[in-house]
Amino acid sequence: MTKTQKSKDNLIQNPKSKIQNRKVVILSGNNAVANALRQVDPHVYPGYPITPSTKIMETVAEFIANGKMQCEMVAVESEHSAMSAAVGAAAGGARVASATAANGLAFMWEVLYIASGSHLPIVLAIGNRALSAPINGFADHGESMGSRDAGWIQFYSESVQEAYDNIIQAFRIGEDSRVRLPVMVCLDGFLLTHTSENITMQGDDEVTDFVGPYHAEFSLLDPDKPVSHGLSDPPSYYMEHKMRQQAGMEKAREVIEEVGAEYGKRFGRPYGLVDPYCMDDAETAIIILGSEAGRVKGVVDKMREAGKKVGALRLRTVRPFPDEQIVRQLLGLKAVAIMDRSYAPGAVGAPMFQEVRSALYDYRDSAPPIVNRIYGLGGRELRNADVRNIFAELDALADGDATVPVIQMVGLRGEPAPTWEEMRPLETPIAVAAKRGK
Template identity: 50%
Template sequence: MSKVLAITGAGAMSEGMRQINPDVVPAFPITPSTQVIEDFSQFVADGKVDTEMITVESEHSAMSACIGAAAAGGRVMTATSSAGMALMWEMLYIASSMRQPVVMTLINRALSAPINIHADHSDSMGARDAGWIQLYAENNQEAYDNLIMAPKIAEKMDVRLPVMVCMDGFIISHCVQTMQLEDDDKVKKFIGGFESTYPVLDTENPSTWGALDLQDYYIEHKRAQHIAMKNAKDAIKKVSEEFADIFGRKYELFESYRIDDAERVIIAINSVCGEIKEVIDERREAGDKVGLLKIRSFRPFPYEEIAAALERVKIVTVLDRSESMGAYGPLFTEIRTALFDAPEKPMVYNRIFGLGGRELFMSDIHDIFEENKTYLETGKVEKMFDYLKVRGG
């Protein structure tokens, strides 16, 4: 039966992996995702799962082994962070291009240099074009739920793409929160058995993987990936509906928090959204019409749905916890694209925050709402792009 327990975000992910009981888990530990693999390896040692655990010499090897195991016909999972995923970079593209439904817990951590072990989104946002589905979580419960849904999304026959389930390093991964751990049998029944496509170990039906693909077919294969990613949007919706029917927690491509009548909205990702909700509730009590749009699915990105959700909003502040040097933040760029063709669109501007784990407090969020209130009253955004809480600025 299901139970409520106090557990870290990383611990929640290892429990989810235990319930899924993947065929193969290749892994190399890196802070702050080490606990996921550490706890899961204990489950393997204790005989609580049937998983073949492969301890490799690097993250590049870990993803290579994931691809090989998935191509052989197994359900495969792993976990990493930051520089670990950066070392996987080549293989991330190969996993998605070979349409292997690998599921990876990504505990977000800043990329070096300077070396930093704390949370920002430079790792996952740097991989936003690698062809992986990206799901983000505000807290431990959402991260666990996303992980339970991830194999079912990835393995849809019109999708067959890898999924990274993202959460903020330390802020969520090492924070103990109460959450509902679902019944093992219910989770297994929800996910179902794994159905492989053209497994290389099927000698009766031989297949070739990773063949040379020149100008005669390469672009068709890339288009097929793009179509699969578009299909993933419906898959996420359908799997989330099934999840809600069974477990009672409902998820969309994004969460609209008190935006039905909101004039001023913040758009953000991951753990900061919890603080933003607290500030919104305080300001709502004072009659201030503010709201939050929290992104859950960054890839595929729900352009049309976001444009529809913001059609009555007057001004939007987009918070990015990563940056694209010489350009606007990755989330801001997508939001501007979503709003470009909208007949009625809000003013929108970009703020970079929290790089390397710098905290954003509730007082800072109040300041953001005061700033966008001023911009709305004057009808002019003074700074389209800026950093929050930075020295010398």
């Protein structure tokens, strides 16, 4: 057994740490999020269950019932009320967390904007799932992408470990006085929520110490200092308040980096806004976010073994959008594909494609040609072969092949899917090529 014990210790990434109470455990994404919440122990958890994030609420309820959390659960009658109660509780000076997915997040929509516009640092876990119709219970970034302009900071987790780590960091980031904004921590439905993996769980005290106590600035619950929350803004003030939100978002860039670096220093797992993989000498690369980044990295490894100079760039945050970090990684490449697990009907490409392309505009003379590959909607399986095909297309694109479609869904049944260009009668291949600056 000594041999076994020794190799187990190797899993702990910071063996020099004196703190002994961290441990390697097997947890599903939902369970890991619930355990992070147990360790942070927010004051209030208003919640409404929805697949695939139900287990988060169930596990928190179980922790409370067994005396492992002091948190007050408010088991409301809808997601709209969950976010409404979250706003009420946060305005009352409480640290607040909840979880939802898909239609549940859509039902919260109205109040998401109120949470961010009121600068309430609520933490919300999202078990990413496709929006209806057709009703579908599987992984898709449609709901969180749809809310990307709701004023929330957004993290997309690659693994169960990162979902756990992101929840802990989310409190620090959202509550930072330079930021004061709510935070969504996204983890792919089933692919992470229901997958059990080995993760390093920090000790309860370590987490408590890292997150620190919470002091709300303007609480409703100090009768000696009455405050008014949620006043109506005349046109003469509204834009200034939006500017303040923007200032918080911009500051969040450095706060996310700071907190990610400190997390790394303390626990051995550092984080930034983006996660470049084999990008230093890459000629072509795929940009992706969420759990399928792992698959792309695996394909990159295999292709590297065969001598191909390929790379992957994972976006950890979507809000704030890490435009500078992306541009820095992409300049000098020969071709890039942006893989979106969501799409925007009628728009020119899916959300991340639009934003990456926009970020590259100022560098258009040296920017690589980029294409958009939409995958995995409603839980459609992505296969290694799909990723290899995309890299092959990037090779062709790098060689000047103007027939490589710009925007296309991958992994559809039957015949290859028509490209966006083919579905648009007025768009000729020449016009497409011209748009690419060829």
